Amino acid sequence: MHGLFYFIKMNQNKPVSIQQKFSLFNDQWSPKIIAESNDQLIKLAKIEGEFVWHNHPHEDEVFFIIKGKLLLKFRDKEIELKEGELYVVPKGVDHFPVAEEECWVMLIEPKGTRHTGETDFERSVDEKDQKWI
Numbered sequence: 001m002h003g004l005f006y007f008i009k010m011n012q013n014k015p016v017s018i019q020q021k022f023s024l025f026n027d028q029w030s031p032k033i034i035a036e037s038n039d040q041l042i043k044l045a046k047i048e049g050e051f052v053w054h055n056h057p058h059e060d061e062v063f064f065i066i067k068g069k070l071l072l073k074f075r076d077k078e079i080e081l082k083e084g085e086l087y088v089v090p091k092g093v094d095h096f097p098v099a100e101e102e103c104w105v106m107l108i109e110p111k112g113t114r115h116t117g118e119t120d121f122e123r124s125v126d127e128k129d130q131k132w133i
């Protein structure tokens, strides 16, 4: 826990550079936590390829595209998000993220949200295993 408190304090006491934080990791589909606010976690992820159909029964999920493009497939439509665009996936709505090329995304979601919802998937990373950077 010491490490966690240290990083919370560190990131909250000075500006956080999104670009600099993205330079610290290369693994894909593995969200990194960069800030916490009102029980919401702000995370960065690099994603490429297809994720998995899932929903989050209790949480809306914010996608903010930092670099590249992200296609969000829904059961009844598709939405393409470009760099600089933000989209809120409402709670309970099935979605399937696809990135043809590596996409850098910022996610904002409540603590405790599983990024694959109730779906277990090889790309699921439990929140306890998601690291602060």
Ligand code: NI
Pocket: 054, 055, 056, 061, 095, 115, 116, 117
């Ligand atoms: Ni999701």
